[in-house]
Amino acid sequence: MSPQPQAAVGAPLSRVDGRLKVTGQAQYAAEFDVEGAVHAVVVDSSIGRGRITGIDTGAAEAQPGVLTVIHHRNAPKLPYRDNSGSNNPPGRRLRVFQDDRVLFHGQPVAVVVATTLEAAQHGASLVKVRYDAEQPSTDLHEAKPDKPTNYARGDAEAGLRSAAVRLDLTYQLARNHHNPMEPHATIARWDGNKLTVWDKTQWVMGTHDELAAVFDLPAGSVRVINPFVGGGFGSGLRCWPHTVVAALAARVTGRPVKLVLSRRQMYLGTGFRPSYEYRVRLGSDRRGRLSAAIHDIDAETSSYETFTEAVMGAGQMTYSMPNVSQAYRTVPLDVNTPIWMRGPGFASASFAIESAMDELADRLGIDPIELRRRNEPSEDESNNLPFSTRRLRECYTVGAREFGWQRRSSRPRSRREGDLLIGMGMATGVYDCGRFPAEARARLDADGTAVVEAATSDMGPGTYTSQTQVAADALGLTMRTVTFRLGDSLYPPTSPHGGSATMASVGSAVVDACNQVRQQAIKLAVEDRESPLHGVDAADVVVRGGRLHVQGNPARGESYRSLLARNDRTHLEARGQYAGAPSPARRSYFAYNATFAEIAVDATLGLVRVRRMLGVYDAGRIISPKLAESQAFGGIVGGIGTALLEHTVTDHRDGRIVNANLADYLVAVNADVPEVRAIYLDGEDNDGNLLGVKGLGEVVQVGVAAAIGNAVFNATGRRVRELPITAEALV
Amino acid sequence: MHPFTYTRVSDTREALNAGRGGGRYIAGGTTLVDLMRETVEQPETLVDISGLPLREITVAEHGALRIGALVRMAEAAAHPKVRVLYPVISEALELSASAQLRNMATIGGNIMQRTRCTYFRDVTADCNKREPGSGCAALHGFNRSHAILGTSDHCVSTHPSDVAVAFAALEARVHLLGPDGERQVPFADFLLRPGSTPDREQALRRGELITAVEIPALPRPLKSGYLKVRDRQSYEFALTSAAVALHVRGGVIREARIAAGGVGTVPWKLPEVEQQLIGERPSESLWASAAAKAADGARALQHNRFKVELLKRTVERQLRIVGGTK
Structure with missing residues (x-):
């Protein structure tokens, strides 16, 4: 096969859907105009645990416009077939309106369906629910953990005992919520026994499978549509109970039903980044060479599902050491189930590990970057595999140079500007980028345009744009003549849009499909006596701007249009595939970063203000530099939130979330985001994908909170081991 | 949101009539509508006073400043006389809320705004301010943002306004118009400490309307x-x-x-x-x-x-x- 010229890939293009978005034409889940749709509003439990003893729906039902109120006493029994797919964690998933149990504060206990949104909202406020309340358990530190998941190499206890320098540090991480701008929303419509939903999701296939399981529908009976997602950060990786509620309400009323969660409800039923207590013990020699680490990790999960994430990975492969032991314990609480949130597992682990490395550097009087260099492994010590690519040393070098790291004083509290103490910090980030099976379909039409489809999603990273770039180059077309479609379960199936897997996975399937179509065209041409390319070796033909020609001789060739017209072809089509990560793995495949922060602390008033941030990334080949830069900015902003602001607060007396709104749950605003810079190292990683990519949307948030925390220490001499870092810790 | 009726009044007499009949005054609506959506507030009648002629900022010869009740926060903050005479007022306003809210919210509404206590704003929680006698969930709950001064066992919530702090400092006077005519109340007496009646927040009589906030003249340079x-x-x-x-x-x-x-x-x-x-x-x-x-x-x-x-x-x-x- 001849190598295709690269024109779109690597170009800093603007989003192909940008115009649709800024002119309001992009249709999000709740915006589809489904004829006859009525409105549903969920009633949430006002206790944290117990039983429902009575429901009075009379006042609600008496309201004009209210069609029905559905709850556990009148809802049809739903099959809830087992479904270990769809990102359902092990356990027994929440079954809406199937019994009288209340498992957490804010659980859906009823739904009001009405002809107008206002009537449904008013009706929901009139439903009176009586409970037999029990004391919920919602405090990570008070509850009993599950049995641990363990990892060990060497003898960590012995390694620690014999170490010249030992640290024993415990870090607390607050629960974070995703808070995408677009609320979760579903429109559900039944046509006989067929169900169509327009649903905010990062995985139409997962929602498809879950709805088929809940309602016990045969394959092909459910269609899930979601062309645009207004942010996700992971909250759309599962099919949540409210989606089932909408489908159930549509079935009961015989009308299409629209259900949009309120901002408050976004904190109750669409997952969150779990809170953690992470104890890490490090042993090293006096030169900073690590000998042992012991990680004790407690994380919250719900009482009904055991949610886990990749919080153990970073501790196994970031730094070289012979002895590691880890115990990861989930702690079941009377809360709803967590879900992955940007940089899942790794972002949380990195706060503990990267803060601990900074503490060790300070103890030993070694520069934090030098300490990391001294512990850089030559292979992945968790599985003895070589790294596909691992360019952390370059990240450190470039980062230190570009950030001006040499201006950092190793002595805390030594740089002052008026009332402000200035500090610099850095951290390392790693992320285990996913590669999952995916399919795609490409069709080249007689007019020389192409359509490429896959059931993936674009929660914001720019999948539409980057996949169009990939397809355009593989087909030899311009960006304008290629349309990429996603967000429909009728398209070729893909795995979830998450885990930084989409470009490696869906992109590889897209390349495969487009390569096949291009090869079909080339074959058609070289075998066609009337083609100027007749008789040319197919391997010598390239396509550029929709024109096939001999490599090195652009004059000899013809366009797709003339080729297809002459051969009476309406189109050429192919289905591409990507099988997923190589199995068994031959290489250790991770994305990396070095993240730098400069902050100012008003130590008198306890205020931390970020001044500058820099991320240097080893993320393989960059398909779309402009989008990649936006991703880095977004990850850093998210990390600033985790470090300084974000904290979902639960009142342990009754399990209530007390700050379930955007006034009291603080996300970073523009004023909190200073100068931010992203540098992606040039290069590629060809381990098991056709594009040389590693994925970048997750790794950009990993390490950010630690870099900021380390800068706070450098500025003030005060080590804050609890996130977020707020005034009370510094006053 | 509970159903309500809405009337728009064009002069103060009309407003007072509607207010005396139990209507709730609404101007910018930035607090009230929010709270109605959460069903914390459930007024039966809204009386829209935003058309009343209370939008002037005037400076008397001796240097006193009078800000009409319906002057928008953004207008007051940008007013040249306010900026020159009382930077404390314009700074407090500019550090409040967001630009969008400052464009809608009025000075009168600002000092009337209700607490941000999350238990007050969550109708399933106990709150003596919202539901007298139900208890105070904040007293032993999550109370990081709550008050340390002027509290009682019945309520510990803060007054959220910034500009009201400037008004309190400057010993402003609140001009009121009611069915019985005009009166003035010192700012210190206008907003009430919770005591045992945290549901009573202002020294307003039934149907009374705020017409202006007046800052008395202070010796210069200030x-x-x-x-x-x-x-x-x-x-x-x-x-x-x-x-x-x-x-x-x-x-x-x-x-x-x-x-x-x-x-x-x-x-x-x-x-x-x-x-x-x-x-x-x-x-x-x-x-x-x-x-x-x-x-x-x-x-x-x-x-x-x-x-x-x-x-x-x-x-x-x-x-x-x-x-x-x-």
Whole structure:
């Protein structure tokens, strides 16, 4: 096969859907105009645990416009077939309106369906629910953990005992919520026994499978549509109970039903980044060479599902050491189930590990970057595999140079500007980028345009744009003549849009499909006596701007249009595939970063203000530099939130979330985001994908909170081991 | 949201008639509509007063400033006379809310705004302010943002306004118009401490309408300013704040007007701090010794103990910013 010229890939293009978005034409889940749709509003439990003893729906039902109120006493029994797919964690998933149990504060206990949104909202406020309340358990530190998941190499206890320098540090991480701008929303419509939903999701296939399981529908009976997602950060990786509620309400009323969660409800039923207590013990020699680490990790999960994430990975492969032991314990609480949130597992682990490395550097009087260099492994010590690519040393070098790291004083509290103490910090980030099976379909039409489809999603990273770039180059077309479609379960199936897997996975399937179509065209041409390319070796033909020609001789060739017209072809089509990560793995495949922060602390008033941030990334080949830069900015902003602001607060007396709104749950605003810079190292990683990519949307948030925390220490001499870092810790 | 009727009035007499009949006045609506959506507020009748002629800012010859009740926060903040005469007011306004909200919200509505206590705003929680006698969930709940001054066992919520702190410091007067005519109430008497009746928040009689807030003339030159301490740098309510105005002549402080926000159930005037300053010469040590009085009488809760120290430091910092050290 001849190598295709690269024109779109690597170009800093603007989003192909940008115009649709800024002119309001992009249709999000709740915006589809489904004829006859009525409105549903969920009633949430006002206790944290117990039983429902009575429901009075009379006042609600008496309201004009209210069609029905559905709850556990009148809802049809739903099959809830087992479904270990769809990102359902092990356990027994929440079954809406199937019994009288209340498992957490804010659980859906009823739904009001009405002809107008206002009537449904008013009706929901009139439903009176009586409970037999029990004391919920919602405090990570008070509850009993599950049995641990363990990892060990060497003898960590012995390694620690014999170490010249030992640290024993415990870090607390607050629960974070995703808070995408677009609320979760579903429109559900039944046509006989067929169900169509327009649903905010990062995985139409997962929602498809879950709805088929809940309602016990045969394959092909459910269609899930979601062309645009207004942010996700992971909250759309599962099919949540409210989606089932909408489908159930549509079935009961015989009308299409629209259900949009309120901002408050976004904190109750669409997952969150779990809170953690992470104890890490490090042993090293006096030169900073690590000998042992012991990680004790407690994380919250719900009482009904055991949610886990990749919080153990970073501790196994970031730094070289012979002895590691880890115990990861989930702690079941009377809360709803967590879900992955940007940089899942790794972002949380990195706060503990990267803060601990900074503490060790300070103890030993070694520069934090030098300490990391001294512990850089030559292979992945968790599985003895070589790294596909691992360019952390370059990240450190470039980062230190570009950030001006040499201006950092190793002595805390030594740089002052008026009332402000200035500090610099850095951290390392790693992320285990996913590669999952995916399919795609490409069709080249007689007019020389192409359509490429896959059931993936674009929660914001720019999948539409980057996949169009990939397809355009593989087909030899311009960006304008290629349309990429996603967000429909009728398209070729893909795995979830998450885990930084989409470009490696869906992109590889897209390349495969487009390569096949291009090869079909080339074959058609070289075998066609009337083609100027007749008789040319197919391997010598390239396509550029929709024109096939001999490599090195652009004059000899013809366009797709003339080729297809002459051969009476309406189109050429192919289905591409990507099988997923190589199995068994031959290489250790991770994305990396070095993240730098400069902050100012008003130590008198306890205020931390970020001044500058820099991320240097080893993320393989960059398909779309402009989008990649936006991703880095977004990850850093998210990390600033985790470090300084974000904290979902639960009142342990009754399990209530007390700050379930955007006034009291603080996300970073523009004023909190200073100068931010992203540098992606040039290069590629060809381990098991056709594009040389590693994925970048997750790794950009990993390490950010630690870099900021380390800068706070450098500025003030005060080590804050609890996130977020707020005034009370510094006053 | 519960159903309600809406009427728009075009003169004050019409407004008072509607108000006497139980109607709730609405102007910018930035607080009231929010709370109606959460069903915290359930008015049966809304009386839209935004068409009334109460949108003027006037300066009397002796230097008193009168801000009409319907002047938008953004208008007041940008007004040249306000900026020159009382920077503390324009700064407090500019540090409030967001640009969009400041364009809608009015001065009268601002001082009427209700607390941000999350238990008050969650209708499934106990709250004596929303439902007298139900209890105070914040007293032993999550109370990081709550008050340390002026609290009672019935309510510990803060008054959220920034500009009200400036008004309290400057000893403003609230002009009211009611069925029985006009009257004026000192700002200190207008907003009520919770005591055993936290549902009563203002010294307003039934149907009374705020027509203006008047800042009395103060001796010149007057330096003033507002400092707001908060977790994020924009669009957040104060953890602590300080409004300071000082008249210094001949190197001696002759007048001081100081109040704190984010710490009291009402904007918290600090007369003891003011007293410490009068007749003294500005100095770092004076600021520190005066500010040390700022939290006298504070009663901290489980999560807001840090506010006691933070309040003193906030006042000290702002005394230095406004008063300098020379």
